[in-house]
Amino acid sequence: MATLKEVQTKIGSVKKTRQITKAMNMVATSRLRGAQQNMDRFRPYAEKFEEVLGSLAEKSGEEASPLLVPKEEVEK
Known part of the structure; x- marks a missing residue:
């Protein structure tokens, strides 16, 4: 059976791991929010x-430039 000291050490480790995980989650949320804001700012330019x-x-007529023709889907 584990001693009281070992149990307290494990509890402390779990608390520290939870704190680190929470901080990582906050960073990821912040980065996602920034990426979404960038995407929202870019949307009008993409539409135009x-x-x-x-x-x-x-306006190009029958002979369309190869750059204006949509690419075909390629199966991988």
């Missing part, structure tokens, strides 16, 4: 870019 490319594709 898509609109401009669509307009170019419509």
Whole structure:
């Protein structure tokens, strides 16, 4: 059977591990929030870019540039 000192040491280790895990979770949450904000700020530019490319594709006629043709899905 474990002694009182060993049990207290284990409890302390678990508390420290929980504290580290909580801190890591907070950091991950903060980084995710920042990435979401960046994505939200970029969205208007992406939509306008898509609109401009669509307009170019419509005006290019039958012979579309290879850069404006969507790529086919490739199975891996």
